[in-house]
Amino acid sequence: MKAVRFTAWKTFPSIEEVPRPVPGPGEVLLKIAGAGACHSDVAVFEQFDESMGEQLAPAYTLGHENSGWIEEVGPGVTGVKVGDAFLSYGPIGCQHCPACSRGQDTYCYNAATQPYLATGLGRDGGMAEYMTVPARNLVPLGDADPITAAPLSDAGLTPYHAIKLALPKLAGGGKSALVIGLGGLGQIAVQILAALTGADIYATDMKPEAMAEAQKSGAIPIEGGEGQAERIREATGVRASTRCSTSSA
Numbered sequence: 001m002k003a004v005r006f007t008a009w010k011t012f013p014s015i016e017e018v019p020r021p022v023p024g025p026g027e028v029l030l031k032i033a034g035a036g037a038c039h040s041d042v043a044v045f046e047q048f049d050e051s052m053g054e055q056l057a058p059a060y061t062l063g064h065e066n067s068g069w070i071e072e073v074g075p076g077v078t079g080v081k082v083g084d085a086f087l088s089y090g091p092i093g094c095q096h097c098p099a100c101s102r103g104q105d106t107y108c109y110n111a112a113t114q115p116y117l118a119t120g121l122g123r124d125g126g127m128a129e130y131m132t133v134p135a136r137n138l139v140p141l142g143d144a145d146p147i148t149a150a151p152l153s154d155a156g157l158t159p160y161h162a163i164k165l166a167l168p169k170l171a172g173g174g175k176s177a178l179v180i181g182l183g184g185l186g187q188i189a190v191q192i193l194a195a196l197t198g199a200d201i202y203a204t205d206m207k208p209e210a211m212a213e214a215q216k217s218g219a220i221p222i223e224g225g226e227g228q229a230e231r232i233r234e235a236t237g238v239r240a241s242t243r244c245s246t247s248s249a
């Protein structure tokens with residue numbers, strides 16, 4: 001199969017022919033539907049060097065935000081079947097410490113002694129026709145399009161994490177959320193806010209085309225630049241911070 005390989009430190013990746021991987025115990029083989037390119041990928045091949053250590057040392061296939069369909073099920077895996085569509089959560093910890101047990105592999109207690117950090121970061125990733133992944137890293141896609149959903153497994157997690165923590169503050173009606181910066185993560189933030197909250201979503205950026213895109217997802221655009229803060233206050237009904245003191249007799 002073809003794969004995008006990171007072959008040496010500070011070397012641009014190359015497309016190579018490699019053997020199709022075989023899922024080990026507890027793993028599945030995914031036929032890749034979508035593999036997002038993250039800015040971290042650029043750091044991997046442009047900036048990283050030996051000082052990063054063995055966990056990220058080449059050679060391996062890039063791609064840590066992936067989705068796909070199950071092609072093969074490894075020994076001991078139950079509850080999934082060939083053809084089912086999943087997102088693949090990238091980070092892979094020790095799988096048994098308290099953090100990994102909560103599904104927070106990014107906080108793995110044993111991260112320093114793991115052989116790699118994630119699929120596509122030290123272990124073969126999804127910029128290939130097929131990829132193996134532990135079955136515990138699969139997130140069902142339901143009726144979402146497996147191809148366009150791939151970035152939700154990485155770029156989507158940052159805004160989702162922030163919005164999830166803010167959900168109690170956004171509930172109850174008459175609330176506003178402001179998304180500052182409408183690159184990839186900001187655009188996904190607008191979509192997640194629209195899906196999970198009833199808040200008015202304001203979005204601001206210096207690029208008119210980025211604001212137009214956010215508007216399509218339900219955001220109310222606020223022009224950046226001079227006077228931006230005043231426009232935000234006016235739109236959201238928040239007055240400039242004046243401290244109000246009351247005295248009681």
Ligand SMILES: [Zn+2]
Pocket residue numbers: 038039040041064065154155
């Ligand atoms: Zn990433």
Ligand SMILES: [Zn+2]
Pocket residue numbers: 093094095096097098099100101105107108109110111
């Ligand atoms: Zn762990």
